[in-house]
Amino acid sequence: MKHILIIEDDPDIGDMLDINLRDEGYRVDIATNGLVGLNRLKAQAYDLLVLDIMLPGLDGLEICRQVRQMPHYQAIIIISAKSAETQRVLGLELGADDYLSKPFSVPELVARIRALLRRVDALEKAVQIKSGVITVGDLTIDPVAHEVRLGKQPVALTAKEFELLLFFAKNPGKAFTRMALLDQVWGYSHDGYEHTVNSHINRLRSKIERDTARPQLIQTVWGVGYKFADTGGMPS
Structure with missing residues (x-):
């Protein structure tokens, strides 16, 4: 079962994502503070991170940058009210795999999560095949x-x-x-x-x-x- 961490300080959005992603069969953890979320990422490996940018404690872009320095690859989808193209480009350049502007469609986010996890699985299998494992x-x-x-x-x-x-x-x-x-x-x-x-x-x-x-x-x-x-x- 895929394990997803949501770092989002808006409790309504966090609860909505929690319910919908659990309905899809994912394990879900939620952090409402950037530092708390980063510490969770350091303590254990997740399959995917849903990340807001404007967070208390530590902003999402810095979290994204630090996650990409960790040994375990974690897929990252940024969800943010900052919809300007410069913010989107910056998030992707820092290592995010996808970027979705608020307000967003929950079915669209779920579909993007599915697609991203499939791509990661395919890449891992390709690496395993190449190495013989x-x-x-x-x-x-x-x-x-x-x-x-x-x-x-x-x-x-x-x-x-x-x-x-x-x-x-x-x-x-x-x-x-x-x-x-x-x-x-x-x-x-x-x-x-x-x-x-x-x-x-x-x-x-x-x-x-x-x-x-x-x-x-x-x-x-x-x-x-x-x-x-x-x-x-x-x-x-």
Whole structure:
């Protein structure tokens, strides 16, 4: 679930955004003071920041500048009563991804948030693909380091379990028979060895699935075999 911070000193606007963004399925925090908001950003990483410019404590432009010096990238949408072109250009030059003048349409802001988060996700996936790292939900597979993590916790796999998981992850959404998996991962596809696939998948599930009774990553395709979750359908 994406986590959004709103730094806005107008309680009516803050409450309105809070209600609408929660209805969209986002987690939302609100700060009504610039310094308080900046401290929250320093304490934890958010996926997106909705930022007013005229704030008590510290103005939004300075917050924007400091956020862009932080190691974690956070998408920023500025909402401001300052609609002059110079203000818009300044906000974008300081690192804001988008700028919306007050008064604004809440559906338009929600649509821009969705679009911006999609762009950020696409960029992150492109970087992961380039580096070889595969991420599905909270599962991360690093083929170069030969490491698997579930959230922040390392997962200990045997060499063959790792090869099987990596093969699945590189082919999301595609169903494979047990014989095909034997051929692709073990290098042979002789009848009678299908139990080898079953036992490895059972062990993998015990290590990477949150609920082995209802596996979300390695799924059974009845009458065929197994498939790995389509990455586009996994929760963030």
